[in-house]
Amino acid sequence: GAVVSQHPSWVICKSGTSVKIECRSLDFQATTMFWYRQFPKQSLMLMATSNEGSKATYEQGVEKDKFLINHASLTLSTLTVTSAHPEDSSFYICSARALATDTGELFFGEGSRLTVL
Amino acid sequence: GQNIDQPTEMTATEGAIVQINCTYQTSGFNGLFWYQQHAGEAPTFLSYNVLDGLEEKGRFSSFLSRSKGYSYLLLKELQMKDSASYLCAVMDSNYQLIWGAGTKLIIKP
Numbered sequence: 463g464a465v466v467s468q469h470p471s472w473v474i475c476k477s478g479t480s481v482k483i484e485c486r487s488l489d490f491q492a493t494t495m496f497w498y499r500q501f502p503k504q505s506l507m508l509m510a511t512s513n514e515g516s517k518a519t520y521e522q523g524v525e526k527d528k529f530l531i532n533h534a535s536l537t538l539s540t541l542t543v544t545s546a547h548p549e550d551s552s553f554y555i556c557s558a559r560a561l562a563t564d565t566g567e568l569f570f571g572e573g574s575r576l577t578v579l
Numbered sequence: 580g581q582n583i584d585q586p587t588e589m590t591a592t593e594g595a596i597v598q599i600n601c602t603y604q605t606s607g608f609n610g611l612f613w614y615q616q617h618a619g620e621a622p623t624f625l626s627y628n629v630l631d632g633l634e635e636k637g638r639f640s641s642f643l644s645r646s647k648g649y650s651y652l653l654l655k656e657l658q659m660k661d662s663a664s665y666l667c668a669v670m671d672s673n674y675q676l677i678w679g680a681g682t683k684l685i686i687k688p
Contacts, residue, residue, distance in 0.1 A: 468621075496676075504680070505666065505678045505679065505680045505681055506622070506666070506678050507678075508675065508676065508678075511675075553619075555621045555622075567612075567624060567627055568612075568624070568676070569624070570621045570622055570623065570624070571621060572620070572621050573620065573621040575619075
């Protein structure tokens with residue numbers, strides 16, 4: 463199946479710093495990538511939908527200025543958590559929909575666990 | 580509102596069969612997904628149903644009834660590695676995925 467690579471897998475940072483997470487589709491082109499956040503013992507929550515070459519669409523309650531999303535190419539989307547605080551500590555997961563698929567199947571990255579001290 | 584319901588937790592015995600149910604109410608329907616998630620890992624795709632009926636894939640099968648807003652995931656010949664959370668998700672008319680809270684499946688020897 464298609465592969466989505468997410469980096470870094472683990473990141474620990476100090477409060478107030480910014481962290482960038484990359485999501486790459488390795489063997490397919492993805493016009494749309496999705497960013498999710500999962501807090502412990504809760505379901506995945508969609509944060510934003512990232513479309514190549516255009517601005518991301520954010521879900522209600524997600525601050526666009528805090529969670530910067532850039533989808534510069536058909537194989538790469540990045541999520542930058544700006545001025546991170548301890549409450550931003552979470553599991554961040556990206557997924558991508560292949561350009562040619564008609565099933566709507568999503569392929570998920572491995573996830574990035576962010577801990578803000 | 581949009582809603583996905585599935586049991587919080589289920590327990591089954593190694594080698595047995597277990598059925599995890601999912602009911603949904605969404606604005607539109609573009610398919611139902613089942614994902615498996617082991618603790619601390621990203622979900623992995625198991626199945627996709629968009630038409631009524633049963634889809635079989637090895638030890639796992641998924642069933643859909645659109646008229647009833649109902650799906651189930653059937654796991655046969657359970658193995659210890661099947662202990663995980665199973666997430667039901669529905670794609671609505673806007674192609675947004677609406678996620679259930681997941682069913683934690685515990686397999687006992």
